[in-house]
Amino acid sequence: MKPIFKLSLGALAMTAAMASIPAQAQQVTMMTGPQGGVWVPLGGALKAMWEKAIPGLSITSMPGAGIANVRGVDEGKAQIGFSNSSSAVDGMLGNAPFKNKTTKVCQLANLYPQYFQVVALKEAGVNSFKDFKGKRVVTQPRGNTAEALTAMTMEANDMTYKDLDKLNLQAGYTDAVSMMKDGHVDIFTLGTAVPSSAVMDLANSRDVIMVPADDGTIGKINAINPAYTKLIIKAGSYPGQDQDVPAVGYYTHLIVDCNLPDDMVYTMVKTMSDNIDSMAAVNKGMATLTIKDMAADAGIKLHPGAEKFYKESGAL
Numbered sequence: 001m002k003p004i005f006k007l008s009l010g011a012l013a014m015t016a017a018m019a020s021i022p023a024q025a026q027q028v029t030m031m032t033g034p035q036g037g038v039w040v041p042l043g044g045a046l047k048a049m050w051e052k053a054i055p056g057l058s059i060t061s062m063p064g065a066g067i068a069n070v071r072g073v074d075e076g077k078a079q080i081g082f083s084n085s086s087s088a089v090d091g092m093l094g095n096a097p098f099k100n101k102t103t104k105v106c107q108l109a110n111l112y113p114q115y116f117q118v119v120a121l122k123e124a125g126v127n128s129f130k131d132f133k134g135k136r137v138v139t140q141p142r143g144n145t146a147e148a149l150t151a152m153t154m155e156a157n158d159m160t161y162k163d164l165d166k167l168n169l170q171a172g173y174t175d176a177v178s179m180m181k182d183g184h185v186d187i188f189t190l191g192t193a194v195p196s197s198a199v200m201d202l203a204n205s206r207d208v209i210m211v212p213a214d215d216g217t218i219g220k221i222n223a224i225n226p227a228y229t230k231l232i233i234k235a236g237s238y239p240g241q242d243q244d245v246p247a248v249g250y251y252t253h254l255i256v257d258c259n260l261p262d263d264m265v266y267t268m269v270k271t272m273s274d275n276i277d278s279m280a281a282v283n284k285g286m287a288t289l290t291i292k293d294m295a296a297d298a299g300i301k302l303h304p305g306a307e308k309f310y311k312e313s314g315a316l
Contacts, residue, residue, distance in 0.1 A: 026057055026264065030080040031064030031072050034140060036173035038193050038283050039064075039082045039252075042111075045282045046254075046272070053271040054264060066145035066191065067097060070255065074102040079257040084114055084145045084191065086227035086250040089299040095225065097148060106303035108254040109269055109294040112285035115231055116149045116191050116248040118211035119199055124186035126209070129157045129217055136166040136185040138176045146191035149221070149248060153213070156220040173198035181205050193252070193285040195237050203239045210238065210245040218248055227251075227299055253298050256306075265305030269294070273313065291315045 030047065033039030040063070047059045059080070064072060069081030070091040089095075091102035120126035126135060132154055139150045147169065154160060161167050168185060170176045177198050179185045190198065202208060210233060221228045231249030235242055256265060272279065273291050280287040295302075295315035302310070310316040 026261075027060070028057070028079040028260075029060045029062060029077070031069040031078040032061055032082055033064055033066075034144070034172040035063065036177075036198055037190075038196075038285075042279065042282050043082065045279060049271050049275050049278065050268055054267050057264070065140065065143045067091075067148060068143035070102060070105055071098070071143075073255055073257055074104045076104070076257070079260055080108070081255050083253060083255050084227075084250045085110075085253055085298045086225050087145050087148075088253070088255055089225055089227045092300050097142070104258050105255050105300060106258040106306075107298050107300050108256045108265065108303060108306050109272055110251055110253045110296055110298055111279075111294075112193055112252055112283060112289065113231055114145075114191055114250050114252045115194050115233055116146065116153075116189070116213070116250075117194070117196060117199060117233070118153075118213075118247075119180070119188045119190075119202060119208050120211050121180065121183070121186055122207040122209055126187055126211055128211065128214060129153050131211075132157070132187065133159055133163045134165050135187055136168075137164050137187045137189065138168040138170055138179050138185040139189040140172075140176075141169045144191070145250070146189050149191060150189045152221055152224065153217055153248070156217045177202045180208075187211070191250075193283060194233050199238055203241075207240065210241055210247075212245045213248050214246075218246070221248055251298065255300070256303050258301075258303060260303065260305070262303075262305035262308065265303045266309050269306045269309045273309075 032043035043061050047061055051057050066084040066087040069083045070087050072078040073081045091098045094101035139147045176188050180188050180202050218230050227250050229249050231247050233245040233247050235244050276289050291313050292315045295310040
C-alpha cells in the first residue's frame with residue numbers, strides 16, 4: 001500500500017504561496033562606481049530596465065570601482081558589476097593588485113571605451129608623465145583602475161609615489177575637482193568616458209591641460225596587460241583643448257557571477273540590445289554601440305546565457 005501524506009492547511013497555504021513566486025525571482029547586488037562618475041547613472045538605468053524585463057528580479061546598487069568590482073563579484077559580494085577590461089584580465093591572470101586568480105567572473109557585455117585622463121593645472125608646468133616628480137596628485141582610492149594606472153605610468157617613467165610632493169586618495173571625483181579648483185593639488189587622474197562631467201566642470205573653472213600619454217609609456221603598460229591600448233581624446237572634447245591628446249585606453253564592460261541563471265543573463269543581454277538608445281541617452285559614448293561590439297572578446301569567458309543570445313543574434 002502506498003503511504004498517504006496529509007498536509008495541514010498551513011502547509012498547503014505555504015505551498016501555494018511558494019508556487020506563486022516567479023521562478024526567476026532573485027535578489028542580486030550590482031556594484032557601480034564612485035559618486036560623480038558615469039557608472040552610477042548608467043547603473044540606475046540598467047537596474048530599471050532589467051527589473052522591468054525580469055519578473056521578480058530586485059537589484060540593490062552600491063558604489064564600487066573597476067578593480068573592487070571584480071573582487072566583489074568573484075567573492076560573492078555582488079552578482080553584477082561594472083568593470084574595465086584591463087582589470088578583469090588582471091584578475092583572471094592573477095596580476096597585481098590581485099593576490100589570486102579570479103574564477104567566478106564572467107563577461108556580460110562591452111559598453112564603451114574608457115580613457116585614463118590626466119588633468120593638470122596649467123600653472124603647474126606638467127606637460128608629460130615625467131613631470132609628475134615633486135607634484136601634488138589626487139586620484140581615486142586603491143581598488144580603482146585610475147589609481148592602479150597612476151602608479152603604473154609613474155613606474156614606466158622610473159618614479160613611484162615617493163617621488164611626489166603629495167598624494168591624495170579621494171572617495172570620488174567631486175572631492176578631487178574641489179581640490180584642483182582650490183589649488184591644493186596640481187594633477188588629477190581619473191579613468192572614465194570622454195567627455196567627463198568632472199573634467200568639464202574643472203575646465204570651466206580653471207586653466208588646465210590634458211597631459212598626453214607618450215608611446216613609450218603606453219608600450220610598457222601594454223606589455224604588462226594587453227587590454228590597455230592607445231586611444232585619442234579628440235580636440236574640442238573640453239574647453240581650451242585645441243589638440244588631440246593620446247591617452248591610455250581600455251573598455252568598460254559588465255561582468256556577472258558565472259553562477260547566475262542562464263535564462264536571467266540571456267534576458268539581461270537581450271534587454272540591453274533592445275535599449276541601446278536609452279543607455280546612450282545616459283552615456284553618449286554608447287551611441288554607436290552594436291550587439292557585435294557588446295559580444296567582442298574582452299579577454300575573459302562569456303557567461304553561457306550571454307553567449308547563447310549573442311550566437312542567436314548573429315554577433316558570434
